[in-house]
Every structure is written in C-alpha cells, then in structure tokens.
Amino acid sequence: MPEQPTAQPTGQPTDDERPAFTRDTTMVRLGSVEPLESLTPSWAWGGATGEGIRVAVIDSGIEADHPLLEGCVEVDDGVVVTQGADGEQIVTPGPHPDVFGHGTACAGIIHAIAPRARITSVRVLGPRLSGRGDVFLRGLQWAIEQGFHVVNMSLGSTRRDFALAFHDLCDEAYFRNTVLVTAANNVQMPSFPSLYASVLSVACNTTTDPFRYHYNPEPPTEFLARGIDVEVAWKGGGTSTATGNSYAAPHITGLVALIRSKHPDLRSFQLKTVLWSCSANVAEAPVRAGRFGTVNARASRIMRTLDTHTSPH
Amino acid sequence: MTSLPPPTQFHEDPVLGALCAAACTITGATSGWVIAVVDDRLQVVAARGPLGGRVRGLAVGVDGSAGFVAASGQPMAISPRPDDANVAGGVLGALGVVPASLLALPCNDGDEIVGVLELVDKSGGDRFTFDDVELATLLASVAGPALAQRADVPAAPSPDAVAVQLRALAADEPARYAQIAWTISHLLASA
Numbered sequence: 106m107p108e109q110p111t112a113q114p115t116g117q118p119t120d121d122e123r124p125a126f127t128r129d130t131t132m133v134r135l136g137s138v139e140p141l142e143s144l145t146p147s148w149a150w151g152g153a154t155g156e157g158i159r160v161a162v163i164d165s166g167i168e169a170d171h172p173l174l175e176g177c178v179e180v181d182d183g184v185v186v187t188q189g190a191d192g193e194q195i196v197t198p199g200p201h202p203d204v205f206g207h208g209t210a211c212a213g214i215i216h217a218i219a220p221r222a223r224i225t226s227v228r229v230l231g232p233r234l235s236g237r238g239d240v241f242l243r244g245l246q247w248a249i250e251q252g253f254h255v256v257n258m259s260l261g262s263t264r265r266d267f268a269l270a271f272h273d274l275c276d277e278a279y280f281r282n283t284v285l286v287t288a289a290n291n292v293q294m295p296s297f298p299s300l301y302a303s304v305l306s307v308a309c310n311t312t313t314d315p316f317r318y319h320y321n322p323e324p325p326t327e328f329l330a331r332g333i334d335v336e337v338a339w340k341g342g343g344t345s346t347a348t349g350n351s352y353a354a355p356h357i358t359g360l361v362a363l364i365r366s367k368h369p370d371l372r373s374f375q376l377k378t379v380l381w382s383c384s385a386n387v388a389e390a391p392v393r394a395g396r397f398g399t400v401n402a403r404a405s406r407i408m409r410t411l412d413t414h415t416s417p418h
Numbered sequence: 419m420t421s422l423p424p425p426t427q428f429h430e431d432p433v434l435g436a437l438c439a440a441a442c443t444i445t446g447a448t449s450g451w452v453i454a455v456v457d458d459r460l461q462v463v464a465a466r467g468p469l470g471g472r473v474r475g476l477a478v479g480v481d482g483s484a485g486f487v488a489a490s491g492q493p494m495a496i497s498p499r500p501d502d503a504n505v506a507g508g509v510l511g512a513l514g515v516v517p518a519s520l521l522a523l524p525c526n527d528g529d530e531i532v533g534v535l536e537l538v539d540k541s542g543g544d545r546f547t548f549d550d551v552e553l554a555t556l557l558a559s560v561a562g563p564a565l566a567q568r569a570d571v572p573a574a575p576s577p578d579a580v581a582v583q584l585r586a587l588a589a590d591e592p593a594r595y596a597q598i599a600w601t602i603s604h605l606l607a608s609a
Binding site: 164165204205206207230231232233234237259260261262263264265288290291292293294295296309311333334339340341343344345346347348349350351 | 455457458479480481483485486488489490491492493494495496497498499501502523524526529530531545546547548551552555558559
C-alpha cells in the first residue's frame with residue numbers, strides 16, 4: 106500500500122503535494138531592488154570606466170597596437186577561427202592582425218566609451234569566403250564559452266540554415282549572462298542573430314553624441330545609436346569616417362560595458378531595461394497622466410523625488 | 419601594387435550594367451562596378467565611369483573593401499585616408515587608387531551573398547550618406563538575383579571569336595561550312 110502523505114495539522118497540503126511552482130520561495134527572496142524611476146544615466150554609468158569588464162569583438166581582427174586603442178586589447182587571448190580542409194572549425198589562439206579594418210573600428214568605438222574595458226579579438230573574417238557562416242558560429246560559441254561580459258558582433262549571417270544554431274547560442278549566452286550586441290541588417294532581409302529577443306540589436310540614429318541613443322518601439326531592432334559619419338580607428342594606424350549599423354552597435358556595447366562595470370549583478374534583461382530607461386526618447390517622452398499631470402519621464406522623476414522629500418510622513 | 423591584367427574577352431550583362439549605371443546616378447558616384455563572388459575570388463562583371471572602364475573583367479582576391487562586404491554581409495561606407503591600407507587590396511588595389519569616398523553593398527540571391535556593388539568618389543567630394551546606403555541597397559538587392567542568373571547563362575562569344583571558329587571550320591570541313599553559310603545568308607535575307 107503506498108505511503109500516505111502526512112497532512113498538516115491545519116489541513117494544508119505538504120510540500121510534496123504542492124506543485125513545484127507553489128513551494129516555499131525563501132530561496133528567491135530578494136534583498137533591496139532599485140525602483141524603475143532611479144534608472145537614470147547617472148545611476149547607470151555615471152563615473153564608470155568599464156573597469157573589470159571583458160569585451161569580445163567578433164569581427165575581422167583588431168590592430169592591437171593602434172594608437173587610438175591605447176593598449177586595451179588582450180593580444181595573447183585573441184583567436185582566429187578558420188575552416189579546415191575537412192570543413193571542421195579551427196580555433197587558433199594568439200596575436201593576429203586585422204585583415205580589413207572593421208574590427209579595429211568597432212574596438213575603437215568601444216574603447217572610447219569604456220576606456221578601462223579589456224577587449225579581445227575573435228577573428229572570423231579572413232581570406233576565404235567559403236564556410237564563413239560556420240566560422241562565425243564557432244567564433245560566437247568560443248566567446249560564450251570564455252565567459253565574456255559583452256560580445257560585439259557588427260556582422261551577421263543571412264543564411265536561414267544557420268538560424269536555429271544562432272538561436273541556441275544566443276539563448277545560451279543569455280542564460281550565462283553574456284550580453285550579445287549585434288548590428289541590425291542594413292537591408293530588409295533576415296539577418297542572424299540580430300533578429301533574436303535574447304540579443305541587443307542596434308541600428309543607426311542621426312545623432313553625433315556617442316552617449317545619445319534611442320529605444321526603437323518596433324523590434325527586432327531595439328536600439329538606435331550613433332552610426333553616421335563616425336570617425337573611427339582604421340587599419341594601418343589611421344582613421345576613417347564611416348557610416349553604417351556596424352558602427353552603431355559598438356556604441357551600445359561600450360555603454361553595456363560601463364553599466365556592467367558599475368552594476369555587476371545585473372542580468373541581461375535588466376540591462377535591457379536600464380538601457381530602455383536611459384534612452385533619450387524615453388527620458389523625453391510624456392508619461393501617462395498621474396499625480397503630476399502629463400510631463401516627460403525626466404520631469405516626473407524629479408517631481409517624485411521632490412514629493413518624497415517634502416511630503417509629511 | 420598589382421598591375422592590371424591585359425583586357426580579355428568581356429561580355430557585360432546588360433541588366434547588371436544598367437543597375438550599375440543607375441546606382442552611380444542615384445548616389446552621385448563617379449564610378450562603380452558590380453562584382454561577382456566566384457569561389458574565393460571576386461570578379462568585376464559590370465562597370466561604369468572612368469575607373470570602371472579599367473576594371474571590367476578583373477579578377478581579384480578578397481583582401482579589399484569588396485572582400486570585406488562579401489565576407490561579412492555588412493555594407494561599407496567610408497571616406498578613406500590617402501594612406502588607408504584597407505583600399506590597398508581588391509579592385510582599388512589593382513587600380514592603385516584611393517577614392518575620396520567609397521560605398522560597397524552586398525548583393526544577395528536569397529540568403530546567399532553572390533556579389534558586391536561598389537561605388538566610389540561621390541560627386542562634389544562629398545561622403546556617401548545613409549540615404550545613399552539605403553538607395554543603393556535597393557539596387558544591390560536586384561543585382562543579386564541578376565548575378566545568380568548570369569552564372570547559368572554562358573557568355574556569348576564575340577563576333578571576332580565566331581569568325582575565327584568559322585574560318586577554322588571552312589578549312590577543316592568545307593562542306594559543313596558551306597551549309598552553315600547558306601543557312602545564315604538565307605536567315606538574313608528573310609529577316
């Protein structure tokens with residue numbers, strides 16, 4: 106005869122009888138939390154430098170000795186991913202050049218925003234065009250395995266047969282708390298992994314302020330950052346003026362590095378909320394009419410603060 | 419610097435040529451070319467402008483701006499410095515030219531990158547704008563399927579090449595040559 110569960114004196118079911126989701130939630134009780142109205146740029150990244158944050162740039166390589174990078178590149182930790190003769194992916198560690206200049210440009214933008222973040226190159230672009238999707242996937246997988254805090258991918262794949270593999274990797278990164286920042290495709294066609302909810306997908310806005318970005322309420326591109334006529338570090342120790350979503354993504358990568366250096370316990374979804382809250386258009390948008398009428402979010406925060414300090418208890 | 423190869427037989431696809439011309443007009447580019455991806459090499463299959471005339475049929479490696487675009491699928495819109503190493507390879511490297519402005523876009527056939535549309539030297543010395551990127555992207559999206567279809571159609575030989583073949587036929591198989599000549603003249607007379 107099966108053992109009968111022991112009923113509580115009050116008639117309440119035991120832990121064994123309850124569904125899992127109703128069990129005692131002591132272990133998930135939180136300490137203090139920050140209210141949403143506190144999520145200002147000052148709170149998010151004020152005074153931060155990116156100290157302690159490791160950033161991977163999956164791209165064409167990085168010219169580590171470029172003067173504008175000021176030694177921020179972990180030269181020996183970088184890898185080059187290539188496809189072998191049998192189609193296998195080969196990860197070769199060690200210093201390597203930038204074969205195109207694009208990776209150096211992205212690294213330069215990130216460094217300019219988060220000067221103390223350490224940047225590692227994952228080169229997935231090279232002299233061969235064949236197998237680039239597999240190489241890109243392996244490079245992303247390697248970066249996730251290494252536990253980088255942030256990964257910048259100013260490139261993507263339009264190959265739909267890679268869609269599921271990218272989706273799985275992006276989910277893995279999300280749960281490991283590695284933030285993936287990608288450039289949205291400049292053309293109207295699916296590009297992976299920029300379509301996925303688990304990444305930060307970025308396109309250009311028209312601002313010249315590297316810290317002024319916008320939230321896009323029509324995903325999958327969720328943020329718009331500076332990417333037009335950007336003065337960037339370029340291959341050969343020089344600079345170039347460049348335009349494209351490629352150069353918008355590293356602006357957000359830099360901001361994420363700053364935020365994570367100041368608030369290391371934030372998870373990916375919280376980071377996205379912080380970024381949303383600090384977006385220029387969110388701060389300047391009128392809030393729903395409440396105690397203070399219809400005002401923008403910034404004014405609303407100020408008024409709530411004043412109200413808290415002046416209201417009688 | 420890579421020297422340009424001697425001109426070879428080159429047959430420009432009229433659709434690709436028209437797209438290239440339209441891209442130059444719409445963006446203000448002085449020269450432009452459509453490049454096909456052929457295994458791990460790039461080949462110019464249509465070109466316009468003073469620089470374009472020098473690169474028709476040129477085959478290059480993937481170490482330049484067009485190579486980056488073909489490899490990454492990301493467009494490139496830059497104003498390179500005179501000593502920009504990135505333009506030392508590929509088509510521009512073969513030309514020995516550093517353009518004042520450059521715009522390169524991927525051409526997709528479905529989800530496969532089959533070529534690159536590259537435009538240089540926007541008129542007036544200006545940089546290519548984000549509007550130029552978007553406009554040229556539309557043309558590049560048409561060039562992609564055109565490039566893919568071009569690969570299925572063998573290039574027709576030039577009249578000179580046909581003449582060589584006919585002279586050889588006349589020498590080796592005079593009866594066969596006579597039959598072909600009679601057929602062609604009959605078709606021309608009835609046209």
